[in-house]
Amino acid sequence: MRGNGLTRLLKVIAPGFIASVSEVDACAIIYLVFVGYSFKYEFLWVLAFSTLLYVFILQLTSEVTLVTGKGIAQCIRERYGRRFITLTIFTTISSNMALLSIELLGAGLSLTVLTGLPLRVTVLIAMLILLGLVVSGAMDEVDNVLMGLGLTLLAYVLVAVCSKPPIEQVATGILKPRIEISWNYLSVVIAIMGTLISPYGIFYQSSNLAGKKLPITTLTLSFDGILLGALVNFLVCTAIVMTGAAINTLEVVEGVLIVFRSMVGEGASLVFALGLFSGSILTGTVILYSTLALISEVYEAKLLTHSPYRRLEALMIIVLSVIAGGIPALVDLNYVRIAFIAGLLSTAFTVFPLIGLARLYSDDGVMGEFKASTIMKVCTWTIISFFILLNLALLTLSVPYTPLLGHVTIPIEGLLSFVVVAVAAYIAGRRDVVGRLVKAKRKHLKHNFNSGFAGV
Template sequence: MQQKKKDQEKKSRFRHFIKILGPGLVTGAGDDDPSGIATYSQAGTLFGFQTLWTALITFPLMASVQAMCAKIGIVTSAGLTTTLKKHYPKFILYMMLIFSVPATVLNIGSDIAGMGAVSHLLFPFIPSFVFCILFTALLLFAIVKFSYQRIANILKWLCLSMLLYIIVPFLLKPDWMDVIKHTFVPAIRFDKDFLEIFVAILGTTISPYLFFWQATMEAEDKKKTASKIFVNKQVISDMKQDVRTGMFASNLVMFFIILTTGMVLHGHIKQIDTVEQAAKALEPLAGSMSYIIFAVGVIGTGFLAIPILSGSLSYIVAETFGWKQGLDKKFYQAPGFYLVVIFSLLVGLAIDLTGISPLKMLVYTAVLYGITAPVMIAVIVHICNNRKIMKAYTNGTFSNVMGILTFIIMTLAIIALLYFQLSS
């Protein structure tokens, strides 16, 4: 009888855990987009296992910052942009716009290019630009046509595509002792190439667009259930569990991508110039199954990430200029909001069709994120300590320490990178 009761309690806890998964899981999964995959592949190809340890530091930093953003959304029932607009000088908001818009559009273009390129590898008789146009059209239709709840449910299922990257290393049987060593013993090189990749890893993992998406999605979720949910310790606790799960999954996938490319491509290929090159290089070295899994993963994560990228950009612009906004609204109810979505995807597609190297765009975007993220983190920590905004839910000591630590690490990495760039 007692065992049966324990089993029921376990089932109840599991059902509760599955139920609370939402914005945090989707945000974490969206972080491993083709941009992230390219950056992690580049890290593994150039440095082998030497950057595996970064997954251990990015997880707690990322989880802390995203939890702060989520708390802002829950407590204020508004996105991060609206909070900045109400309580801070306008120049901070405009500075954020100047940096966020180009980087996000570049990111979208790079992701579309990566999806098209790996699709061409799987179906070589169809040109990659045809896939790019097809994917752009499908994404535009889904984002404009479906409600927020429908999109959120689709994104949850697309999170499963991340699991593909965890499978690959087990097909290849790495030296796990060597893996453990490089995971727990940091290898740091003070040169331009290593610091560029390190900043790119930080930038693509702790990306400013995710800060805005997280806060906005928590606010949207709260609006949908306003009659049932009030802010209390349980709501905050559930949110943190959701965020930690999403960020853990994101960093786990990052770890396995670096592991796969570090084991297979390092020492065989000197440079990865495109995301499809990373996928194609796996075929002769790791077998067709690994290659197919890697390629399909790029497509799945692209479908997951691009709605988040374009959605976060639309929320930023719409909230800045006071337009009606929301993925739950029809096109005619929020035309400005949806026109930003359409514009961002079409510009991203146009960038791809110019023939600019997708990987260069991806890495430059990640580095740009790495430069702008410290400023946004400082603002987020300040908001979370502002009792006027956060009321009884201001940061505790641990959250402040992690937020400041994230700011310091990212700032020092940028300063070191700029030093080596200027001195070389």
């Protein structure tokens, strides 16, 4: 890798950082403000849990990608055949289009706040802006652009801190989880998880890492990028919930602007709109990139090359994707409802990519010398199973649209603690194992280099 040290560092940590921060998008901002307004700090534990779960997913993704040197979709296709990857493609692209709708609506909403133009007009403008960014070649240097956009979201944290939230209630919301076995409650939990966990992040990070052809020795640095992005993600999302808890009107945007205005004065509209626009465009770009990467890996289309023919194919897919995502946003301008639906679909449609990812990680033939221990495999499948069970519980309760067990409050601390311990065990255990293997490989490479040099 050429360039100075900082450039090389950014090249390694950017995929994980962007995949984490891109989850702070229009879907998250709009829906989490609504959650804060409706439930105050009650669901903060879901944010903490989802962030930890997403760190696990992205670390798993980076490990499989850097060990194999291939994207996750390509690995699934080669190892498990087209039937399984077809389900993965269908669910991922469906999720991508649902999320793209709310991203375009969010970008349009931010432009409406700034300009006063009708929302349908600004959604069309947002579609053109997103197309212009991607088609103009900004995708070639997408990392630097997206990292800059992601950091603008930290302004939300400053506003939330200045609003002086009740620290004790915030801490209680994070550290004392509870759950009700009802459709209404579980749907909120799943929708929040869907704002923070999406299949596009898996395929974006995987394709980005594989495309850069990074050596396995960069694995621990990739982990660090994921953790840094997850920290920013959690701080911003918590700040958004705090902002929602401080508003006194169901009109989400109007309420947020009132809170922002009390903190930053006349610049409130600019601060809010900049964060919402940045999050929307960042995620919209990542969604389009991950869609191209997924199709390229599965059908060996090589859409991300500089070939004029391939770029034309990629352009057609991008245009069709933006139109498909824009139509729901133009038809239904209820952004809270669209954010809720997109969150539910995102969580449900992450199941197949996660199963494929876990199968790859547990496959000794794929991981080679980096194969996981039995304990790590058990931890992995425990976490994946919990995620699947949450989705099945919501599906079961949604059939009659009424609670099957009534509004029963159950102690969830034990189950959540078990899953959290499994995630922590994976992160700590794999960092230790991978760290030792990477050191051994570096020593081996250095020895080969010295031996070759001595023989010259």
